[in-house]
Amino acid sequence: MRYLRQFSIILFISLIGEIIHLFISLPIPASIYGLLLMLIGLKTKLIPLNAVEDASMFLIEIMPVMFIPAAVGLLDSWGVLGSMLVPFIVITLVSTILVMVITGRVTQFFIRVDKKGKDDDHE
Structure with missing residues (x-):
């Protein structure tokens, strides 16, 4: 019953x-x-974390399964993609590396800000 309520909250936010x-x-x-909307609701505590935590953890755990239809679609389009294989691979590698670098930098920034905030609280 708890999962049903949590999924309902997530679906309602998606509907909005x-x-x-x-x-x-x-x-x-x-x-x-x-x-x-979910971020705003969680940050303002309008939606308590425990109201969606279990369902969201479940969704994160099954996320790789959600990519299977996209991969099958790519395999199904092999005839069209075959001629563009090298540019496709280059674009995929460059964009993946770029996303990883930007994500790492943003994460490091927020870790430093959080660490600085905790250090300021202790003084």
Whole structure:
């Protein structure tokens, strides 16, 4: 029952994101609106973490399974992609490395900010 309630909260937030997407004509996916609403709800404590924690951990655990249809779609499109294989691999490698570097830098920045905040609290 707990998972059903937690999934319902996540789906409701996603639905609100879809509704916002209908009214705001920006080229932003509805899922981004839902993620921002969830972030705001969690940061302002309108949505307690324990209200969605177990279901969200489950979704994170099964996330690799969600990529299987995309991989099958790529294999199904091999005839079209075969001629573009080298540019496809180069773009994939460059973008992956770029995302890893930016993610690492942002994470290091937030760790430093958090560490500095804790040091200031102890003084």
